[in-house]
Amino acid sequence: MNIQEFIGNFAAQFDDTDEALxxxxxxxxxxxxxxxxxxxxxxxxxxxxxxxILKGNDIINSETIQELFDIVCNYKK
Amino acid sequence: MDNNMNxxxxxxxxxxxxxxxxxxxxxGREVAIQCARMGAAVVITGRxxxxxxxxxxxLPPEAFKGCVAADLTVPEQLDALIAALPPLDGAVLxxxxxxxLPLQFGxxxxxxxxxxxxxxxxxxxxxxxxxKKVLNKGASVVLVASIGGTHSFMPGNGxxxxxxxxxxxxxxYAAREFASRRVRVNxxxxxxxxxxxxxxGTITEEQLAEDAKRYPLGRYxxxxxxxxxxxxxxSDASSWLTGHDLVIxxxxxx
Numbered sequence: 546m547n548i549q550e551f552i553g554n555f556a557a558q559f560d561d562t563d564e565a566l567x568x569x570x571x572x573x574x575x576x577x578x579x580x581x582x583x584x585x586x587x588x589x590x591x592x593x594x595x596x597x598i599l600k601g602n603d604i605i606n607s608e609t610i611q612e613l614f615d616i617v618c619n620y621k622k
Numbered sequence: 623m624d625n626n627m628n629x630x631x632x633x634x635x636x637x638x639x640x641x642x643x644x645x646x647x648x649x650g651r652e653v654a655i656q657c658a659r660m661g662a663a664v665v666i667t668g669r670x671x672x673x674x675x676x677x678x679x680x681l682p683p684e685a686f687k688g689c690v691a692a693d694l695t696v697p698e699q700l701d702a703l704i705a706a707l708p709p710l711d712g713a714v715l716x717x718x719x720x721x722x723l724p725l726q727f728g729x730x731x732x733x734x735x736x737x738x739x740x741x742x743x744x745x746x747x748x749x750x751x752x753x754k755k756v757l758n759k760g761a762s763v764v765l766v767a768s769i770g771g772t773h774s775f776m777p778g779n780g781x782x783x784x785x786x787x788x789x790x791x792x793x794x795y796a797a798r799e800f801a802s803r804r805v806r807v808n809x810x811x812x813x814x815x816x817x818x819x820x821x822x823g824t825i826t827e828e829q830l831a832e833d834a835k836r837y838p839l840g841r842y843x844x845x846x847x848x849x850x851x852x853x854x855x856x857s858d859a860s861s862w863l864t865g866h867d868l869v870i871x872x873x874x875x876x
Binding site: 581582585586588589590592593600601602605 | 722723724726727777778823824825826828829
């Protein structure tokens with residue numbers, strides 16, 4: 546797992562957000578396009594791509610994409 | 623008050639034998655307990671023997687008619703259940719599952735899983751208990767569907783909702799066809815009900831609390847709210863009602 550690939554998968558869940566705005570340090574819940582449906586899409590994407598079932602709280606408790614990536618890595622251990 | 627008035631209860635289930643599926647948890651569990659309290663003899667089924675045992679312990683001994691642990695999506699286990707059933711005056715098919723998944727992730731596999739549990743299993747059970755005449759004349763069947771089958775009540779419930787819509791459709795055809803034996807078939811479409819199913823963490827507790835505010839009556843349903851609807855549909859009080867989907871949703875879909 547590498548974060549660049551994760552960021553690519555993450556960015557794919559957005560339609561109107563410039564991919565350049567999405568970096569490890571992005572506070573993703575502050576993105577204009579963020580919504581509860583985006584959260585569900587991120588959970589479904591992580592299940593599909595990484596075989597990890599995130600909880601809603603994992604999204605709530607992570608501020609940056611790096612933090613969320615770390616949570617996914619942690620589940621993989 | 624005279625004695626007759628005290629005993630008047632058109633919703634009584636006295637003398638009726640009723641099957642409840644999904645009885646080890648949530649709505650099914652409460653339906654089994656409430657039916658027993660209304661005088662029914664209940665046969666319960668669910669996947670988990672241990673949790674079924676907990677339900678049995680809550681039933682008055684005279685109300686307990688049988689228990690079969692079975693996964694209704696497995697044909698052999700479904701057959702074993704049917705073979706073990708006494709003649710039935712009622713059935714509440716409450717076994718089901720849910721998933722929260724945006725449609726773009728709703729693969730055929732996800733649909734198959736959901737339809738297997740929520741549609742094919744109850745429909746096959748309904749078909750067989752009618753065909754094999756396990757259902758007595760005049761019996762009443764209640765399918766537990768959902769407002770998810772009639773409304774996009776929450777994002778990400780398309781796969782679940784489609785399975786419940788399909789179930790509701792079969793209910794109406796069964797109601798018409800089974801009327802020749804005076805067997806009634808109705809469904810209940812609950813809004814969000816507070817059961818273990820909704821506390822799996824995809825939706826956070828905070829989001830659930832927020833969502834509950836969208837219900838005019840100010841809260842999510844409780845399993846007993848649905849059980850009371852099932853009692854009405856099983857009782858002779860609803861003798862002239864068939865093919866109906868009873869929405870119990872705190873006013874959500876109004």
